[in-house]
Amino acid sequence: MEVKMENKNTEIETSLVTLPKMEFVFDSAKITPAKIDKSMIDFEKAEKEVEEIEKLYEVVFTDIDTIKKYREEVASKKSNADKFKKDLMDYLTADTKEINRKLINLIKRVDAVRKYLYDKEKELDNAKRKKIKSIKELIFKDRPEYLIYLVDNKKWENKTFKETNIEAEIQQQYDELIKKENFIKQEIEKANKEIEFKILFENVKHLIKEEYTVISEAITNKMNEIKQTEENLRKRAEEKAEKEKQQEIEALKQRQEQEKQEAVAKAIKEKEVQGNLNDNPEKTDTYICIKVNGLTKEATNDLLEVIKKHNLKYIKEMK
16 A cells, blocks of 8 residues: 655655554563662761751751751751762763663654554644535525534544445435425424414424424424414404403493483473463464384484484474
């Protein structure tokens, strides 16, 4: 297998590298530990000497010169111990310094290759993600709003997963979404035949991610809710109309009663006037007697209009 790397005008063709085993095996048998004579460093004696020095914690100092004197002596002892430790470690690590330097150099170089490969891996991953994104946008170009319902497969980003397979899976999901879109529209059309307030596709579009049985049930429930709402509105409208009708009847009765009272009052007044005329024989009037039974409201209004037009006086008697 070969990899081609292009760099503007040059093309380099190289075979893949077979990595060496490169193992470092720790073997303590191949290390000779240093042995230090007790006469060179007596830790028991040194422990007692440090304890003596620590007794200075309990001293109450009142003289600054005394404090300075002890501080300088303690600093000198510490400096001596530091120098001994450095000389000892330099001696003990003299043979290992070169080994450490070479190991550190090898580790850094191997780690640099690891980082390089990691960056290349990220580049290829990003390139594949961009390719997957472009495939999605191409397939969903007519329904970009449906991309939110697309379920990604983690295997798509695997290097071994072919682009043709990715495209096939995305296309399959898109086709299923379109199929559900048509199913939703059919269910809406059936439901809207039974209701006045129509169900809109945009209001139930989110159902496209559900199973067909769930979609059908949800739209049926929506239709039943609207039916109930419409029934409630009809009942309220009928109740309102009936209430208004009763109010009109009551108002008509009140007007008729008022007209009746006004007519009686007017008749009484005219009767009084007639009585006065009878007392005065010089005045003569012409009387017309109209006897009716159950005049309609329209006939009554017409008769009243004639009386008013000719300024006639009338007496209404009810038996």
